[in-house]
Amino acid sequence: MTCIELIAFLDAYVDDELDANTRGEFDLHLLVCPSCRAYRDTYKETIDLARGAAEREEDLAHDAPPELIEAVLTSKSRHSKS
């Protein structure tokens, strides 16, 4: 197995979609290739960072803009009457 093959199917490896034999080949390559180990680790970290940064954004999003709240309530009143 080469780096190009491992990286082409890294999503299946990370998402645990490979059969046991193929996974074994991946593991063998990872054992001898520090570059692919680093790539696998930073690929997984990328997914965690994307999700984590968005969660932090929502945690900090306490107040919606007042004009949006007004617009929603006005819009609801309009729909209540129609």
Add this chain to the structure above:
Amino acid sequence: MVSLGSERATLPEMLVDDGYLIERLRTGDDTAFEELVDHHAAPLLAVTRRILRDEEEARDAVQETFVAAFRGISAFQSESRVSTWLHRIAVNCALMKLRIREQDVDALLPHFQADGRQDPSSVGWSESAEEILQREQSCALVRQCIDQLPEPYRVVLVLRDIEQLPADVVAEKLQITRDNLKVKLHRARQALRTLLDPHMRGTMLAA
């Protein structure tokens, strides 16, 4: 008018209150609708902004979300969480407005030598994701990098890895095959990794 600065219920309180809130909404209680908007507008706006990257359209999508929720309250399944139900509606409203321009991602994918080895080699990052996420400055940088992704890849990454919608739902909404979705998601993650790499290798973001 709702009190925007009012104390928010903690998550367990909100779960307990969901049923009562829905009952009041079904009876046409206006204050219940105000409470719903007050509690959920801000996180829903974060979701629609993430998908649309346009403030005005994101706000419109939130407005449409609450109108759709108000109209569809009778269809709400009481075993669901209100936040999950609203999230689903908000994603739908945002996707209705989304216009995806085809953009290439090749420049952000890894390169290889003729023998299949990585060129250049990859190196690990100096901190774990957990450590990086402790700093708001770093979180903002991650979000900026996501925004720099070519549009079709950004949307797939947001819907699958961030909003965590099932693959078949995303494929259907984007009108692409599941295989195409899988390819796009893998490329999106690789492209985001490439954008993050120069920032995360060193200690420039360390406090």
